[in-house]
Amino acid sequence: MSANRRDHGSIFRAMLQEFDAAARILNLEPGIWKILTHPKRQVTVSCPVQMDNGEIEVFTGYRVQYNITLGPGKGGIRYHPDVSLDEVTALAAWMTWKCAVAHIPFGGAKGGVICDPSSMSRRELEALTRRYIAEIIDLIGPEKDVPAPDVNTNEQIMAWVMDTYSMHVGHTSTAIVTGKPLELGGSLGRHEATGRGVMIVARESAKHVGFDINGATVAVQGCGNVGSISAKLLAQIGAKIVAVTDWNGGVYNAAGLDLPKLIDYVNDQREQRSVKGFAGAEPLTNEQLFTLDVDVLIPAALENQITMDNAPAIRAKVVIEGANGPTTPDAHQHLHQRGVFVVPDILANSAGVTASYFEWVQDRYGYFWTEKDVNERLEMKMCEAFNAVLQTSLKYHVDMRMAAYIVAIDRVATVTRMRGMYA
Numbered sequence: 091m092s093a094n095r096r097d098h099g100s101i102f103r104a105m106l107q108e109f110d111a112a113a114r115i116l117n118l119e120p121g122i123w124k125i126l127t128h129p130k131r132q133v134t135v136s137c138p139v140q141m142d143n144g145e146i147e148v149f150t151g152y153r154v155q156y157n158i159t160l161g162p163g164k165g166g167i168r169y170h171p172d173v174s175l176d177e178v179t180a181l182a183a184w185m186t187w188k189c190a191v192a193h194i195p196f197g198g199a200k201g202g203v204i205c206d207p208s209s210m211s212r213r214e215l216e217a218l219t220r221r222y223i224a225e226i227i228d229l230i231g232p233e234k235d236v237p238a239p240d241v242n243t244n245e246q247i248m249a250w251v252m253d254t255y256s257m258h259v260g261h262t263s264t265a266i267v268t269g270k271p272l273e274l275g276g277s278l279g280r281h282e283a284t285g286r287g288v289m290i291v292a293r294e295s296a297k298h299v300g301f302d303i304n305g306a307t308v309a310v311q312g313c314g315n316v317g318s319i320s321a322k323l324l325a326q327i328g329a330k331i332v333a334v335t336d337w338n339g340g341v342y343n344a345a346g347l348d349l350p351k352l353i354d355y356v357n358d359q360r361e362q363r364s365v366k367g368f369a370g371a372e373p374l375t376n377e378q379l380f381t382l383d384v385d386v387l388i389p390a391a392l393e394n395q396i397t398m399d400n401a402p403a404i405r406a407k408v409v410i411e412g413a414n415g416p417t418t419p420d421a422h423q424h425l426h427q428r429g430v431f432v433v434p435d436i437l438a439n440s441a442g443v444t445a446s447y448f449e450w451v452q453d454r455y456g457y458f459w460t461e462k463d464v465n466e467r468l469e470m471k472m473c474e475a476f477n478a479v480l481q482t483s484l485k486y487h488v489d490m491r492m493a494a495y496i497v498a499i500d501r502v503a504t505v506t507r508m509r510g511m512y513a
Contacts, residue, residue: 101180107419109183112495115486122503129179131155135225137203139217151203151222153229156182159505162233163199164189164443166240166269167222167251169215173202184414184436185443190498192440192475194447199235201226207242219247223254230255232265232454238446239269249274265453268446277449279464285319286465287441288412290472291433292324292386295408298480299431304328307384309406311335311376312391313365316412316439318353320388325349329386333379336391339366340374342382347371380404389416396421404430411435426489434491436498437479444471 106127113123137149152175155163165185178200186198203222207215229235239248248270255266264275272278279286296303308329310321313336321331330346341347348370356363366373380387380396381403389395390412396404401421409425409432411417417425417432425432445468452458459467483493 101177102183104419105180105183108491108495109499112492112499115488115492115496116500116503118499118503122506125506126157126499126502129154129156129182130158131229132175132179133226133229134175135222137218137221137225139214139221141214142211149203149205149218149222151201151225152178153201153226153235154178154182154199155229155235156198156200157186157502158197158199158235159502159509160190160197161195162197162231163235164196164238164446165199165201166238167201167203167243167247168241169203169205169207169218169243169247170241171204171206173204178202186502187495187498188436188440188443190501191436191479191494192444192447192471193478193501194444194471196236196443196447199237200240201237202240215247216250219250220254223251224258227255227258230266232263232450236265236446236450237267238443245269245271245276265450268449270449275449275453277445277452277464278459278461279468280445280449281315282319282323283445283464283468284316284412284439284442285321286323286468287444287472288316288320288388288390288410288438289323289327290441290469291438291476292320292329292388292408292410293327294473294476294480295410295431295433296385299407301385301407303386305330306386307332307382308386308388309333309379309382309384310388310390310412311379311395311416312389312413313353313356314390317388317390318356320390320410320412322349322353324386332384333374333382334365335374335376335379336364336366338362338364340376340379341365341368341371342374342378343371382406386410388412392416394418396425398424401425407431409433411438414439422489422491432490433476434494437475437490437494440475441468441472444468 133153135151182198182200189196248267251267256262270276293303306329308331310317333342355368380400383405386408387406388410393415396417401424414435479493482497
């Protein structure tokens with residue numbers, strides 16, 4: 091179908107494999123197929139920065155707008171030594187499908203700069219951020235492309251993004267970026283949004299599979315923002331969090347862990363924050379976590395954690411992918427064949443970009459919602475997205491991952507047809 095389309099590396103090829111399978115089910119016409127498998131725009135920029143020692147370093151940055159048919163591009167900016175155009179293109183493609191699954195009026199974009207932020211001073215990071223934004227200034231804007239935080243970027247860096255853009259256009263533009271501090275037009279509820287979305291889809295999955303989330307046993311890999319918040323919120327609706335692991339170890343208690351105390355324990359550690367050593371629980375390894383007899387397993391740490399090495403040992407009824415890409419394709423197929431209900435990342439963690447959409451709306455409207463308003467709207471959007479994917483799964487007799495791609499591709503393809511071909 092697309093033998094001569096441009097190859098963007100193994101990450102992009104993995105996305106194309108998932109796309110192709112869904113496109114075949116939809117019987118997507120060749121012209122639309124070609125459009126949706128090519129990035130709209132890829133930009134590479136050089137960012138000269140004077141370092142603290144007086145020397146000039148030139149950093150390479152990227153911004154990719156994969157598809158902006160549904161609306162402005164949406165996607166984070168990451169700072170990492172291993173950033174590549176291949177990676178940024180694949181991530182922009184996944185953002186396209188994630189926004190479409192979430193049913194929000196954004197296209198998919200992504201940005202990155204090749205650097206090691208851990209070795210850079212605050213002044214150097216600010217200088218790099220401002221120069222990078224200045225280099226891509228013509229590409230971005232509240233109605234063009236709206237960046238956000240990603241790996242190694244945060245609220246402060248987004249504040250510099252907003253200020254740099256505002257200085258160029260001559261007025262304060264809060265809607266240029268999301269993930270900002272509250273004082274600069276950030277949204278209440280955004281910090282907890284991704285974890286809250288994981289909780290919502292776990293609750294809805296339990297209803298579908300046939301058990302009550304109140305009293306259900308849950309194991310969570312990862313105690314960062316997504317893992318800790320989803321665990322805390324699941325505990326609040328009655329789930330029993332029996333195991334949590336992180337980079338340094340894990341803890342297990344069959345009677346259920348005390349989540350507020352566990353989170354306080356992790357936060358009280360100044361440097362190597364970890365659940366390891368938490369009193370009132372047995373030690374647990376990451377390997378053991380995946381073998382636990384639990385109702386719900388939430389991988390919320392790194393990619394490629396569930397592989398064919400451990401998938402056969404998984405006994406959970408439901409797997410909720412809080413992290414991006416935690417399950418390899420062959421492991422996912424194995425779990426599906428065994429009847430494990432897997433909610434894919436582009437649905438399970440889409441509450442983050444949904445909350446970013448809410449922030450953008452509030453900035454453009456100039457009126458800000460209460461946290462209760464944000465959470466109620468998030469609940470509605472996540473339930474809508476989950477049900478759309480579930481009904482598609484049942485209609486086509488496919489797993490939830492394939493159903494999510496079918497929903498996303500169908501939405502983008504439908505609007506592409508409606509808009510027609512500009513020549």
